[in-house]
Amino acid sequence: SSELTQDPAVSVASGQTVTITCQGDSLRSNYASWYQQKPGQAPVLVLYRNNNRPSGIPDRFSGSSSGNTASLTITGTQAEDEADYYCCSRDKSATHWVFGGGTNLAVL
Amino acid sequence: EVQLVESGGGLVQPGGSLRLSCAASGLSFSSYGMTWVRQAPGKGLEWVSTISGSGSITYYADSVKGRFTISRDNSKNTLSLQMNSLRAEDTAVYFCAKYLGMSEIDYWGRGTLVTVSS
Numbered sequence: 503s504s505e506l507t508q509d510p511a512v513s514v515a516s517g518q519t520v521t522i523t524c525q526g527d528s529l530r531s532n533y534a535s536w537y538q539q540k541p542g543q544a545p546v547l548v549l550y551r552n553n554n555r556p557s558g559i560p561d562r563f564s565g566s567s568s569g570n571t572a573s574l575t576i577t578g579t580q581a582e583d584e585a586d587y588y589c590c591s592r593d594k595s596a597t598h599w600v601f602g603g604g605t606n607l608a609v610l
Numbered sequence: 611e612v613q614l615v616e617s618g619g620g621l622v623q624p625g626g627s628l629r630l631s632c633a634a635s636g637l638s639f640s641s642y643g644m645t646w647v648r649q650a651p652g653k654g655l656e657w658v659s660t661i662s663g664s665g666s667i668t669y670y671a672d673s674v675k676g677r678f679t680i681s682r683d684n685s686k687n688t689l690s691l692q693m694n695s696l697r698a699e700d701t702a703v704y705f706c707a708k709y710l711g712m713s714e715i716d717y718w719g720r721g722t723l724v725t726v727s728s
Contacts, residue, residue: 535714537655544705544721545647545655550714588655592713597669599645599657 506589506602513608514579522574522605524589532591534572536565539586539604548587549574576607584609612636612717614706619722626696626726632689632706632719640664640684643709646691648702649721658704659691660712674700696726 506526514520524534533552537545547556552572553565562577572591576583589602618630630646646658659680660669668680679692689706703721710716 533713537715539655544718545715546718547710547714547716550710550716556716586654590655590657590714598671599660599669601647601655601657604654 506591506600508587508589508602508605510603511606511608513610514576515610516581517578519575519577520579520607522576522587522607524572524574524602525570526591526600526602527570528591528593528600529567529570529572531594532596534565534567535590536572536574537588537590538583539588540584545588579607579609581609583607612708614708614717614719616704616706616719616722619704619724621725621727622696623728624697624726627692627694628696628724630691630693630704630706630722630724634687634689634706634708637708637717639682639687643712644682644689645707645709645715646680646689647705647707647715647718648700648724649705650699650702653702656702660709661689693724696724698726700724701726 536549538548539545549565552567564575566573586604588604613635615633622628645660661680665682677695681690705721706719707715708717
């Protein structure tokens with residue numbers, strides 16, 4: 503099965519821009535989705551099909567994908583954005599789904 | 611509003627069985643693929659199993675294949691996960707979730723905790 507690799511932790515100053523990346527071979531042929539999870543809560547979808555935002559997600563969240571890398575960018579990061587972020591995609595066979603290991607975002 | 615409510619979690623001994631259920635409301639249940647995702651204490655998300663809207667197609671993570679069975683009852687808007695031969699490493703919060711388009715999950719339940727321990 504495929505793997506998705508994320509940096510374990512990233513920090514950003516409040517108001518600044520941060521990019522969280524996700525790498526894996528499955529991203530060459532499958533869309534990435536991104537989930538935000540705060541402690542003790544269920545994950546929330548923040549981006550899907552690389553760069554689509556569900557209703558209610560602020561437009562400071564954006565995404566992109568190139569080759570084997572998908573990216574989540576938060577422009578003008580706010581304190582409420584502090585959370586764990588997970589990428590996800592189907593694997594190359596499309597019979598399994600895989601999550602990245604997650605990135606803990608600290609807003610300073 | 612879509613709501614997914616899991617039940618059935620608890621403490622079970624290694625080698626034992628447990629059946630999780632997820633009651634869905636606020637959606638045309640049979641129109642959507644559904645999935646179970648788990649999260650071990652202090653760890654990341656792990657995909658467990660997926661079932662198509664009709665229930666005719668199922669997928670399993672290698673770690674649970676042959677031990678877990680996903681099913682759904684579209685007449686009762688219910689998703690289930692039968693878990694057999696449980697191991698300590700199956701200890702996790704199990705989330706029931708709905709697919710938007712079989713590539714992304716747009717609704718999650720709050721999860722139910724399964725603890726496998728003697």
